[in-house]
Amino acid sequence: MGGWAPYLLTNRKTHTSITFGSGTLIVSGQSLFCACRLLLTPDNLQEGSPVPNLVVVGCQWGDEGKGKIVDILAHHADVIVRFQGGSNAGHTVVTRKGTFVFHLIPSGILSRGKQCVLGNGVVIDPGALIEEMDRLRGQGVRIGRNLAISQRAHLIMPYHKAIEEASERARGMKRIGTTGKGIGPAYVDKMARIGIRIEDLLAPSIFRQKVEENLVEINLFLEQVYHMKGFRAEKVCREYLNYAPRIHAHVVDDSLLLHTAMQQGQAILFEGAQGTHLDVDLGTYPYVTSSNACAGGACTGTGVGPTKIDAVLGVTKAYTTRVGSGPFPSELTDAIGERLQERGNEFGSTTGRPRRCGWLDALVLRYAVRVNGCSSLAVTKLDVLDGMKELKIAVAYQHGDTIYTDMPAAHHVLTECEPIYEVLPGWKASTSKVTSYKALPREAKQYLTRIEELTECPVDLISTGSRREQILILRNPLAHTRSRLRVAQVSA
Numbered sequence: 001m002g003g004w005a006p007y008l009l010t011n012r013k014t015h016t017s018i019t020f021g022s023g024t025l026i027v028s029g030q031s032l033f034c035a036c037r038l039l040l041t042p043d044n045l046q047e048g049s050p051v052p053n054l055v056v057v058g059c060q061w062g063d064e065g066k067g068k069i070v071d072i073l074a075h076h077a078d079v080i081v082r083f084q085g086g087s088n089a090g091h092t093v094v095t096r097k098g099t100f101v102f103h104l105i106p107s108g109i110l111s112r113g114k115q116c117v118l119g120n121g122v123v124i125d126p127g128a129l130i131e132e133m134d135r136l137r138g139q140g141v142r143i144g145r146n147l148a149i150s151q152r153a154h155l156i157m158p159y160h161k162a163i164e165e166a167s168e169r170a171r172g173m174k175r176i177g178t179t180g181k182g183i184g185p186a187y188v189d190k191m192a193r194i195g196i197r198i199e200d201l202l203a204p205s206i207f208r209q210k211v212e213e214n215l216v217e218i219n220l221f222l223e224q225v226y227h228m229k230g231f232r233a234e235k236v237c238r239e240y241l242n243y244a245p246r247i248h249a250h251v252v253d254d255s256l257l258l259h260t261a262m263q264q265g266q267a268i269l270f271e272g273a274q275g276t277h278l279d280v281d282l283g284t285y286p287y288v289t290s291s292n293a294c295a296g297g298a299c300t301g302t303g304v305g306p307t308k309i310d311a312v313l314g315v316t317k318a319y320t321t322r323v324g325s326g327p328f329p330s331e332l333t334d335a336i337g338e339r340l341q342e343r344g345n346e347f348g349s350t351t352g353r354p355r356r357c358g359w360l361d362a363l364v365l366r367y368a369v370r371v372n373g374c375s376s377l378a379v380t381k382l383d384v385l386d387g388m389k390e391l392k393i394a395v396a397y398q399h400g401d402t403i404y405t406d407m408p409a410a411h412h413v414l415t416e417c418e419p420i421y422e423v424l425p426g427w428k429a430s431t432s433k434v435t436s437y438k439a440l441p442r443e444a445k446q447y448l449t450r451i452e453e454l455t456e457c458p459v460d461l462i463s464t465g466s467r468r469e470q471i472l473i474l475r476n477p478l479a480h481t482r483s484r485l486r487v488a489q490v491s492a
């Protein structure tokens with residue numbers, strides 16, 4: 001219980017006041033860092049203070065390191081909820097107890113007393129979910145009622161994976177480079193209103209009927225278009241209905257659960273998967289995933305209204321990566337790209353595919369800050385840039401005679417444009433052991449300040465390595481909440 005209290009109440013230029021229950025601490029800009037470390041210590045949490053709801057989203061093409069940020073923030077939340085995507089996501093959390101790999105289940109499950117939720121916007125492969133539950137249980141993780149699954153979440157069916165595989169093969173050079181988890185076809189069925197939901201799995205006769213009806217058309221499609229063998233409804237039903245008893249106890253109305261949690265004053269952390277530029281509406285279409293990976297998806301994917309969201313934290317790497325096909329203006333196909341890939345260990349955690357690497361792109365970030373309404377940023381993997389002589393940030397794109405300073409939508413422009421770079425000095429010293437912002441190399445601070453200027457968004461968290469403690473906390477990501485500032489102004 002409790003959540004994120006104390007929190008910053010005012011953030012004026014010269015000082016910041018922080019409430020601790022009944023007391024107030026005034027800190028100058030200099031000591032702000034120390035004070036804010038204090039803010040994020042669970043021991044400081046006070047009961048009865050207002051608690052916020054925070055959305056964490058990726059600002060690039062996924063793999064920004066959201067997993068580690070969510071893992072740290074989850075200690076200060078009561079409920080952690082995934083709102084979109086499926087087992088196409090993947091992250092690893094390293095603790096004293098071992099290495100834990102997550103695809104569907106929020107990593108908050110590692111902390112006792114936290115409620116984890118798979119929201120209605122998630123697509124669930126029940127076989128993959130049960131495998132993940134069993135694997136985590138085998139590592140000593142308790143999974144009971146602390147894992148809730150929305151009754152409205154859609155199922156990934158075996159035919160979704162078959163359709164995806166055949167479709168990617170047929171596209172040849174134009175393939176999306178999907179994770180092969182059946183995500184796209186599952187969302188296609190959802191939108192076509194023929195999707196099968198978790199609630200159907202709990203009603204065998206309804207489930208059977210839906211599978212049989214769907215397979216009439218799907219088998220025809222697979223056989224006639226892709227010359228593949230169709231699926232037998234009986235076999236599919238037998239497999240899936242066997243999963244039902246393993247899932248039954250976890251099924252809830254996610255919207256109601258979250259509403260009740262909010263009424264009880266609990267803090268909710270909305271965990272995004274993939275990233276802004278993979279969002280089906282706002283990403284680099286058609287080379288995107290099939291869900292809303294942006295902050296708006298947190299509302300539709302959980303049944304929580306936008307007025308209940310207090311802040312949005314955007315996560316970005318200190319450089320850029322992308323897995324799969326699609327435009328990537330600042331991509332480096334030279335030795336520098338290879339260096340980033342090697343030093344950053346840039347290999348997909350779900351598919352193991354090498355990630356494409358490139359310079360940081362301010363157009364990509366500025367767009368993400370805008371469409372997500374980011375209140376602040378977390379910059380990850382700063383240490384990967386250690387030892388580089390100079391760094392570049394794309395600040396515009398040139399396409400023919402046109403200069404773009406904001407992210408263009410057209411696929412052909414994004415594919416053909418040439419980035420215009422700003423060059424910044426690199427730093428020699430290692431940042432991975434630095435424990436305060438002050439101790440960062442001057443050039444690293446300059447780089448971070450430039451990110452803030454270009455995005456017009458403050459950087460709150462800086463990650464300098466994969467371990468939990470390799471994080472610099474400049475401010476509480478909730479310090480920028482408008483409602484909080486209003487409260488402060490009214491009471492001033």
Ligand code: IMP
Nearest residue numbers: 062063088089177178179288289323324
């Ligand atoms: P899908 O989500 O499997 O349909 O894949 C669509 C695109 O999103 C492909 O380019 C994938 O590589 C990419 N993608 C999906 N999930 C992730 C992720 O978690 N990180 C990075 N890229 C992803």
